[in-house]
Amino acid sequence: CWLTYTNAQTHKIIMDNIDRAPMANGIIKGIGPRYCPSIETKLIRFPDKERHQLFLEPEGLHTNEVYVQGMSTSLPMDVQIDFLHTIPGLEHAKVMRAGYAIEYDCLDPLQLKPILELKKISGLFSAGQANGTSGYEEAAAQGIIAGINAALKVQNKEPLILKRSDAYIGVLIDDLVTKGTSEPYRIMTSRAEYRLILRQDNADQRLTPLGRRVGLVKDDRWERFTRKMAxxxxxxxxxxxxKLNPNQETLKLLADNGIEEIRNTISLYDLLKRPDINYDKLKEIFGLPEINEEAKQQVEISITYEGYIKKQLEQVEKMKKLEEKLIPESIDYALVANLRDEAREKLADIRPISIGQAARISGVSPADISVLMIYLEQQKRIEETKNEL
Structure with missing residues (x-):
């Protein structure tokens, strides 16, 4: 990739033609994606900026096409050619495809269950940017979950719902169906409260067993996974x-290899927690077996960050208890005494499937959750008494 910038001449051409840009002149009224505004939107929003950064990104190894990242626009073709030729490096560029404007619209994702089935139309699943997301990965993530759950539904099998602690897909779908969205939604690490355990290196540990359960992981892949876990x-x-004892022989061995001395008996497991030690170093000194890179990486991460990961897993466990407290689909929130009106309205509209999901609804307070839990417990006891009679 290469880096270049707009300049005063670029900005003049754009602003002289701003009345021809639907993104700026009011023809398009919808809210666009927050993280990639058009160049004309940037000029209006940041009039003090003398230049804007652009990345020139090759489209592939076997083409001369280059994508100008940061220059999305709704201006007409003739204006696009004029302002592109004012940018250093693009003076003689030919335009293969013009930039274009998009007006976003979507289904209200609050109409959806966490399995991406519409609440009011059984058997109809919705996925992709139609649910209010922006980005191909977000669309694909919903597509696979909707597809899995559509297939499970026709087989009368238990649906697949990824929790917020299972995957970023779980965070994305939970945010959509619990909070809705007022602008094109994009998943980011900052949206996930459990990102310490939602790592790239342990994605197989988190998701392969779930894939196996729903029939997406074949025997050869499952065998590779179980072998790696073993x-x-x-x-x-x-x-x-x-174990290492702090005797003279051990202390000399550690000193000869540049490792700080130990004062008490410790295991190699605890020694690996030190920042200057990795598995390869321990293998070389203590004759440990050779293991593949993926397994080595997971061993090192799980041990080095054990304390932090343990704290996060405890948080997950607390939330899991709330997620396991299911709310009957037939509940009538009008009958739940002492709920605030806003909470009653939000709960009736979104119809969360668990106390955990209810607690994440904007406008539902911890006090409302306490009231709801007391009501559900009372209903449970009434039901048990009826059954006894």
Whole structure:
């Protein structure tokens, strides 16, 4: 990629023709994506900026096409050619395809269940940018979940709902169906409260068993996964078993390899928590078995960050208890005494499937959740008494 910038001449051409830009002249009224505004929107929003950064991104190894990142526009073709030729590096550029404007619209995702089925139309699933998201990955993420759940529904099997602690897909769908969206939604790490465990290196540990349950992981892939997990577990067990005593021989061995001395008996597992030590170093010094890079990475991460990961898993466990407290689909929130009107309205509209989801609805307070839990407990006891009679 290359880096270039707009300049005063670029800005003059754009502003002289701003009345011809639907993104700026009021023809398009919808809210666009927050993170990639058009160049004309940027000039209006940041009039003090003398230049705007552009990335020139090659479209592929076998083409001369280059994408101008940061220059999305709704201006007519003749204006686009004029202002592009004012940019350093693009003086003689030919336009393969013009930039164009998009006006966003979507279904209200609050109409959807967490399985991406419409609440009011059984068997109709919705996925993709139609649900209010922006971005191909977000669309694909919904597509696979909607497809899985449509297939499970016709087989009368339990649906697949990824929790916020399972995957970024879980965060994305929960945000959409619980909070809705007023602008094109894009998933970001900052939206996930459990991002310490939603890592790239452990995606297989989190999701392969779920994929296996719904029939998407075939035997060969499952075998590779279980073999890898066996290596990780055996390695962790070995590191815990191997103890080091602070005798002269051990202290000399550590000193010769540039490792700070130990004062008490510790395991290689605990030694690996030190920032200057990795598995390869321990393998070389103590004759540990060779393991593949993926397994090595997961062993090192799980041990080095064990304390932080443990705290996050405790948070997940607390939330899991709330997620397991299911709310009957038939509940009539009008009958729940002492709920605030706003909470009653939001709960009746969104119809959360669990106390955990209810607690994440904007406008539903912890006090409302307490009232709801008391009501559900009372209803449960009434039902139990009826059954006894």
């Amino acid at each position: 290596v990780i577990n055996e390695t962790v067990d070995l590191l815990k078993e191997r």
